[in-house]
Amino acid sequence: MEVKIRAGALVVLFGFLLLAVASVRPFASPESTAMDDYFIQNAQEETGSNNVVTSVVFDYRALDTLGETTVLFSAVCGIFTIFIGRKK
Secondary structure (H helix, E strand, O other): OHHHHHHHHHHHHHHHHHHHHHHOOOOOOOOOOHHHHHHHHHHHHHHOOOOHHHHHHHHHOHHHHHHHHHHHHHHHHHHHHHHHHHHO
């Protein structure tokens, strides 16, 4: 009985994996490129940066990047505090 349940679970899992693979779009062919085209054409003009990725991270999404940096800094401080506490 247990072997049948495991085999059934494996078949269901394999079915979900096949469904997931079938629903993936081909690489480098997004449904819409309007936002990409906007950033590529306007990034240097609006931000003064020659690198589009840098302009997106530091100008268009600056507050999001600041939040991520704050979380990362807090995690590093917490780990540092744990390790310092163990030495004593």
